[in-house]
Amino acid sequence: MGVAKGVGEGNAALVALVHEAGCSHAALARKVNQLGLAQGDMTRYDKASVTRWLQGMTPKGPSGRSPHYIVEVLAGFLGRPVTPADAGFAQQAQRPVVARALTYREDVGETLHTLAELGSTDISRRSVLGAVPFVASALLDPQRRWLLWLLEEENAPVLAAVAGGGSVAQVEAMIEMFDLMDNRFGGGGVRASIVHYLSTQLTPMLQQRTLPPSQRRLLYTYAAKLAAMAGWCSYDTADYGLAQRYMIQALRLCAEGGDRVLGGQILAGMSHLATNLGNPAEGVALARAGVATAKRSGSPLGLMRLHAMAARGYAALDDAGQATSSLLAAGAALETSRGADGESPWVRFLDHHYLEAEAALVHRDLGESAQAEQLASASVEANGDRRRRQAISRSVLATSYLQQHRLDEAVDTASTALEHLAGVHSERSVQALRTFRARLAPHSNETIVREFERKARPILGAPAA
Numbered sequence: 001m002g003v004a005k006g007v008g009e010g011n012a013a014l015v016a017l018v019h020e021a022g023c024s025h026a027a028l029a030r031k032v033n034q035l036g037l038a039q040g041d042m043t044r045y046d047k048a049s050v051t052r053w054l055q056g057m058t059p060k061g062p063s064g065r066s067p068h069y070i071v072e073v074l075a076g077f078l079g080r081p082v083t084p085a086d087a088g089f090a091q092q093a094q095r096p097v098v099a100r101a102l103t104y105r106e107d108v109g110e111t112l113h114t115l116a117e118l119g120s121t122d123i124s125r126r127s128v129l130g131a132v133p134f135v136a137s138a139l140l141d142p143q144r145r146w147l148l149w150l151l152e153e154e155n156a157p158v159l160a161a162v163a164g165g166g167s168v169a170q171v172e173a174m175i176e177m178f179d180l181m182d183n184r185f186g187g188g189g190v191r192a193s194i195v196h197y198l199s200t201q202l203t204p205m206l207q208q209r210t211l212p213p214s215q216r217r218l219l220y221t222y223a224a225k226l227a228a229m230a231g232w233c234s235y236d237t238a239d240y241g242l243a244q245r246y247m248i249q250a251l252r253l254c255a256e257g258g259d260r261v262l263g264g265q266i267l268a269g270m271s272h273l274a275t276n277l278g279n280p281a282e283g284v285a286l287a288r289a290g291v292a293t294a295k296r297s298g299s300p301l302g303l304m305r306l307h308a309m310a311a312r313g314y315a316a317l318d319d320a321g322q323a324t325s326s327l328l329a330a331g332a333a334l335e336t337s338r339g340a341d342g343e344s345p346w347v348r349f350l351d352h353h354y355l356e357a358e359a360a361l362v363h364r365d366l367g368e369s370a371q372a373e374q375l376a377s378a379s380v381e382a383n384g385d386r387r388r389r390q391a392i393s394r395s396v397l398a399t400s401y402l403q404q405h406r407l408d409e410a411v412d413t414a415s416t417a418l419e420h421l422a423g424v425h426s427e428r429s430v431q432a433l434r435t436f437r438a439r440l441a442p443h444s445n446e447t448i449v450r451e452f453e454r455k456a457r458p459i460l461g462a463p464a465a
Contacts, residue, residue: 011056013088014070018054021077025050031073032066035278043069068133072278075137097121098132101245104142104252108220111252112203115227118245119199123192132241136279139270142248143289146263149255150293168215171202171222178229183349186388187236188425194233198226221257224250225346228266235273236388238427243273261344264294264302271309276431280316287313300337301347304330308358315365323362330355353382357389360396369403376400388426391417395432402439411440411452418456434460 018028025047036043043066053070067089071082097117105111174197181190202223206216227250234243247270254263267290275283287310294303311326334355340348360375376397383389394417401410414436421429437456441463443449453463 011054011088013086015054017074017078017082017087018050021074023074023077028070028073031076032069035069035072036066065133068135072136076279098241098245101249102135102138104145104248106145108252108256109207111249112206115223115249115253116199116203118242118249119195119203119230122242123196123199132239132245134240134244134273134277136274136277136282138244138248139274139279139282139286142251142270143267143286146251146255146267147289147292150260150263153258166215167205168218168222171219175222175225175229178226182229182233182236183386183388186424186426186429187233188427191230191233191237194226194230198223198230202226217257219257220253221259221262224253224257224259224262224266227253228262228269231273232269235269236426236428238431240273240277244270247273259344259346260293260297261299261302262346264290264297264299264306265346267293268302268305268309271306271313275309275313275316276428280313284310284313284317297344299344299347300333301340301343301350304333304337304355305347305350305358307333308355308362311362312358312365315362318366320366323366327359327362330359353379356382357393357396360393360400364396364399364403367403369400372396373400373404387420387424388429391420391424391426391429392432394420395429395436398436399439402436407443407446408448410436411448415452415455418459421459430460434463437463 018025021028023031028050029045029047032045033043045066067084067087071084071087071089074087075082097114100110100114101118103114105114178190178194178197181193202219205211206219206223211219227246231243231246231250234240234246247266251263251266251270254266267286271283271286271290273283274280274286287306290306291303291310294306297303307326307330311323311330314320314323314326334352337343340351343350356375357379360372360379363369363372363375376393379393380390380397383393394413398410398414398417401407401413414433417429417433421433433456437453437460440449440452444453
């Protein structure tokens with residue numbers, strides 16, 4: 001990837017943006033490294049790197065996404081969207097569907113066409129997609145359009161009509177199977193199958209004109225669920241830009257199906273993605289849109305998850321008051337649930353163990369190590385058959401020990417988490433351990449830490465500089 005001007009001529013557009021942002025070269029490099037790390041890229045930029053960018057040299061990154069990280073960081077400083085072109089970076093050639101899939105279309109037929117093309121290209125010709133960046137600013141319009149739909153549908157049924165038999169029953173069975181595989185082995189092992197089924201079986205089914213309206217409505221909801229699952233599985237394989245695109249298309253399909261419970265859960269997924277990729281303010285906004293959706297959906301469990309996602313975002317923003325209030329609201333919603341049997345199938349996996357795990361992350365980020373330890377320990381004990389959740393909760397538990405200066409226990413716990421990753425294709429679990437490893441830096445001369453690094457490197461890669 002090059003820049004708008006030749007090497008040596010300088011990048012005037014980037015110079016102007018950095019000057020306007022008022023950030024030091026060191027601060028810009030550090031934040032680009034942090035954003036890259038959050039997305040699985042081990043960049044090692046410093047203030048000299050920024051000088052080279054300003055001089056017109058190409059910013060090279062592990063997957064060609066560094067220019068996107070640079071403009072995302074600048075956008076955060078400036079408080080407005082910034083594109084690679086705005087910063088003087090030449091646009092990498094991408095399939096048109098990469099841009100289209102960031103858009104929430106009014107015409108659902110266009111959404112189906114976009115999903116079919118995105119899925120077929122994803123599976124059969126992945127290399128031609130090019131770098132698929134996560135674009136935080138692109139989350140704003142789908143959120144706005146969903147809320148407008150919600151206002152316009154105030155008197156519509158809050159749940160999609162239940163119907164069975166025929167193709168509907170087949171799709172329902174496929175969703176259950178994919179869900180089971182994802183929970184047991186991680187998204188990387190099942191993603192391709194979900195995308196293939198969605199783009200080659202279910203999408204063409206919805207494009208048929210002969211479907212009865214009630215069946216079509218339910219199939220749109222199922223398609224939304226599968227698109228959201230494709231997003232989560234892409235998240236699990238560190239394909240964050242694809243995850244974002246599948247989730248945006250899922251939200252549009254969900255509006256067509258009219259299922260507010262599922263819509264809230266898709267917004268929860270988008271919030272999770274935004275917060276974990278260094279955009280917690282957007283994560284909070286998405287969670288709040290989800291709360292507005294879930295309040296009239298008849299699903300306390302769905303509402304609980306959205307309050308938990310808001311708490312995660314607030315904790316990342318170091319807003320302890322709002323994070324605590326959101327956790328309390330999540331607990332209150334959980335108390336009003338009549339249990340899984342009285343809830344939508346989309347949220348029956350949620351329970352107090354789920355809230356414990358998310359609350360542990362909140363307390364970890366707020367530096368409240370005793371609470372994080374208690375909740376992460378409970379989550380580890382409760383999720384013995386879910387290796388992805390085990391690995392994440394053990395990583396949180398290890399961090400809580402480290403925050404309490406219990407180094408041996410921290411490293412032992414993280415080593416066990418590494419062992420639980422065997423056979424699990426989950427970048428989310430890997431990232432949780434990378435976050436813990438980064439906190440070990442002040443103890444890098446300790447023998448136990450060096451031994452952990454030796455064991456972790458084949459799984460986690462080299463640590464960031």
